[in-house]
Amino acid sequence: MKDDLKIGFIALTDSAPLVVAREEGFFEQFDLNVELVREVSWSNIRDKLVFGEFDAAHMLAPMLVSSTLGLGSVKKPLVTAYSFGLNGNAVSVSNDLYAEMTEVEPKIVLKPNECASVLKSVIKSRKKAGSEKLRFAVVFPYSMHNYLLRYWFSTAGISVGNDVEILVVPPSSVVQALDEGLIDGYCVGEPWNTHAVKKQVGVTIITGYEIWNNAPEKVLGVRKSWAEENLGIHERLIKSLYLASQWIDDEKNYQKLLGYLSLPKYVGAPEDSIRNAFKGEVCNPACSTCRKIPNFSLPFKYQANFPWQSHAQWIVEQMRDLGQVSDICDSREVAESIYLTDFYREVVSSMGCDLPVVNFKQEGVHKNAWFMDGIELGSDALIGCSNLEQ
Amino acid sequence: MSIKVMLVDNETVRSAMLSQALADSGYEVIARVKPGPNLLAKVAQFMPDMVVVDTDSPDRDILESMHLLNEHNPLPVVMFADEENEVIIQEAIRSGVSGYIVKGVDMGRVNSIMNVSIARFREYQAIKNELRETKSELDDSKLIDKAKRLLMENKGVSEEEAYDAMRKSSMDNNKKMSEIAQSVVSVYEL
Numbered sequence: 001m002k003d004d005l006k007i008g009f010i011a012l013t014d015s016a017p018l019v020v021a022r023e024e025g026f027f028e029q030f031d032l033n034v035e036l037v038r039e040v041s042w043s044n045i046r047d048k049l050v051f052g053e054f055d056a057a058h059m060l061a062p063m064l065v066s067s068t069l070g071l072g073s074v075k076k077p078l079v080t081a082y083s084f085g086l087n088g089n090a091v092s093v094s095n096d097l098y099a100e101m102t103e104v105e106p107k108i109v110l111k112p113n114e115c116a117s118v119l120k121s122v123i124k125s126r127k128k129a130g131s132e133k134l135r136f137a138v139v140f141p142y143s144m145h146n147y148l149l150r151y152w153f154s155t156a157g158i159s160v161g162n163d164v165e166i167l168v169v170p171p172s173s174v175v176q177a178l179d180e181g182l183i184d185g186y187c188v189g190e191p192w193n194t195h196a197v198k199k200q201v202g203v204t205i206i207t208g209y210e211i212w213n214n215a216p217e218k219v220l221g222v223r224k225s226w227a228e229e230n231l232g233i234h235e236r237l238i239k240s241l242y243l244a245s246q247w248i249d250d251e252k253n254y255q256k257l258l259g260y261l262s263l264p265k266y267v268g269a270p271e272d273s274i275r276n277a278f279k280g281e282v283c284n285p286a287c288s289t290c291r292k293i294p295n296f297s298l299p300f301k302y303q304a305n306f307p308w309q310s311h312a313q314w315i316v317e318q319m320r321d322l323g324q325v326s327d328i329c330d331s332r333e334v335a336e337s338i339y340l341t342d343f344y345r346e347v348v349s350s351m352g353c354d355l356p357v358v359n360f361k362q363e364g365v366h367k368n369a370w371f372m373d374g375i376e377l378g379s380d381a382l383i384g385c386s387n388l389e390q
Numbered sequence: 391m392s393i394k395v396m397l398v399d400n401e402t403v404r405s406a407m408l409s410q411a412l413a414d415s416g417y418e419v420i421a422r423v424k425p426g427p428n429l430l431a432k433v434a435q436f437m438p439d440m441v442v443v444d445t446d447s448p449d450r451d452i453l454e455s456m457h458l459l460n461e462h463n464p465l466p467v468v469m470f471a472d473e474e475n476e477v478i479i480q481e482a483i484r485s486g487v488s489g490y491i492v493k494g495v496d497m498g499r500v501n502s503i504m505n506v507s508i509a510r511f512r513e514y515q516a517i518k519n520e521l522r523e524t525k526s527e528l529d530d531s532k533l534i535d536k537a538k539r540l541l542m543e544n545k546g547v548s549e550e551e552a553y554d555a556m557r558k559s560s561m562d563n564n565k566k567m568s569e570i571a572q573s574v575v576s577v578y579e580l
Contacts, residue, residue: 043450043469043488051480072454074471074479141455168455169427170448177427 002033003233008045009058011267013190013277014084014218019266021244030236042140050076059221062315064338066142077224081340082238084218085304088297089208090193093185094178098203109284112206116156123163137169137186145187147318152211155384178202190277191269204282209295214378216311238347249300302378307344309335310360393499396438397422408510425449441490442507453490478504485511530568537571540578
C-alpha cells in the first residue's frame with residue numbers, strides 16, 4: 001500500500017527536489033504516491049497547507065515563522081525538517097536604472113561589492129533632480145528576499161521609505177512588472193533573474209550568495225500536527241527528497257534535470273533561462289560578460305539540506321528588527337519549535353550520512369569553507385561585515 | 391454604511407455573475423478588474439473596503455503586502471481571516487476565492503459577502519464542468535461517426551455492420567466506444 005500525498009510548489013528552480021523525486025521514482029521507492037500541485041502564489045500555498053488541502057509544501061523559510069506566530073494569516077504552527085537548498089536569489093535592475101548606475105561605475109556588473117554604494121549615489125542624484133523614488137519588489141513580505149534586500153541596502157545606508165520603496169510582486173510576474181516600468185528592480189529566485197536578462201528587460205547586479213554566503217531559502221513545510229501524526233510518512237518523504245537532492249548535485253544528470261524543470265507543468269521556463277542557476281553564472285548581454293558564482297544555487301553540497309536552527313534564528317531576528325514580530329519574542333525558542341533538526345539528523349544519518357551534531361552554528365563569521373568535526377560546511381560571510389575569521 | 395467591493399478576476403463571466411449576486415444582496419461593487427502587477431494602483435484608485443480575488447491569479451501576494459510594505463499606501467488591506475469562522479476561509483480556498491478587507495469593516499457583512507462569493511464560484515465551476523462534459527460528448531459522437539465512415543470505406547461494410555463491429559469490440563474489450571473509435575481512426579489515418 002502506498003501513501004497518497006499532495007504537495008504544493010511554486011515554479012522556481014529550487015522546487016527541483018520535488019520534481020526529481022517524482023520523475024526519477026524516489027517517492028515511489030519509499031512507497032509514496034505524490035501528487036505535485038503547482039500554485040500561483042505563496043498565499044495559496046500557505047492557506048492550502050494550513051487548511052489541510054496539502055500535506056506538505058515548498059515554502060519560503062520565513063513563512064513558517066509568520067504562520068506559526070499568526071502574522072498576516074490564521075495562526076497555525078508549521079514545522080520543517082528539510083531544506084531545499086541554499087542561495088538561489090539575485091537582485092536585478094531595469095535597463096534604465098542599470099544605465100544610471102554605469103554612469104557612476106562603468107564596470108558595475110563585475111563589482112558586486114560596490115553596487116550598493118553605487119545605487120546610493122544614483123539615489124542621491126535622483127533626489128537632486130527631483131526624480132521619483134526607486135521601487136524594488138520582493139516576492140512576499142515574509143521572505144529571505146525581503147530580508148536580504150534590506151540587509152544589502154543597509155550596507156550602503158540606503159533607507160527603505162526615504163530612499164527606496166519595497167513592494168511585493170509574485171515571482172512569475174516580476175519580469176513583466178520590470179518590463180512595464182512598474183518597478184525599478186527586484187530580488188527574486190531563479191530562473192526569473194536570468195529570464196529578465198535573456199529577454200533584455202533587466203540586468204542582474206548581485207546574487208544572494210554575495211549578500212549572505214550560503215543563506216537559507218526554501219524549506220519543506222508541514223503542519224506541526226501532521227508531523228506528529230505521520231512520523232513514518234514524514235521520514236520517507238525526507239529520505240526521498242534527500243536522494244533527489246543528491247541526484248541533482250550529480251553533473252551527469254544535469255541535462256535531464258533541465259529537461260524536467262522546463263516542462264510546462266513544473267517551472268515552465270526555457271532551458272536557457274533555467275541553466276544559469278545550476279551552472280553558477282550571472283551573465284549580462286549588454287557588455288557580454290559572465291561572472292562565475294559557483295555557489296549561486298546550492299542544492300546539496302555543504303549540508304545544504306540540513307535545517308539549521310541558527311538559520312531560523314537569523315530570520316526571526318530580521319523580522320524583529322523590522323517590527324514584524326514583537327521585541328520580546330525569543331528568537332532561539334521560535335527557531336527550536338519550528339526547525340525539527342533532530343528529526344532530520346535521525347532520518348538522514350540512518351541512510352549512512354555523517355551530519356553535524358549540533359543544531360546551531362555561528363552565522364556570518366566564515367569567509368571560506370570550513371570543517372566542523374570533519375564535516376565540510378560552506379562559508380557564511382555577510383556582505384559588509386567586518387568580524388570575519390580569516 | 392455599505393461596503394464597497396472590488397472584484398479581481400480573470401473570468402469576466404464569473405465576475406459579472408458575482409457582481410450581480412452581490413448587488414442583489416445589497417452590496418456595491420465599485421470595480422471589476424483583471425489581475426496584473428498594477429493591482430496596487432487600482433486599489434489606490436478605487437479605494438474599496440473589501441477586495442474579492444480569484445485565487446488562480448498570483449495577485450493575492452500583492453494584497454498581502456499592503457499593510458506591511460507600503461508605508462504611504464492609503465489603504466491597509468489585510469487578509470480576511472476570521473478566527474472564529476475558519477470554516478468560511480477553508481471553503482473559500484477550496485472554491486478558489488479569497489477576500490481582503492480594510493480594518494474596521496463590519497465582519498458580519500464581510501462573512502455574508504464571502505458566502506455569496508463562495509456560492510457563485512462553485513456555481514460557475516459547476517457550469518464549466520457541465521460545458522466540458524457536453525463538449526466531450528459531442529467530440530465522442532463525431533469520432534464514432536468518423537470511425538464508422540472509415541470502416542465502411544475500407545471494409546466495404548454497411549453503416550449498421552460497422553457500428554455493430556465497434557460495439558462488439560467495445561464489449562469484448564471492456565472499453566468505451568470512443569476508445570474503440572479512436573483506435574480505428576488511428577489505424578486508418580496512419
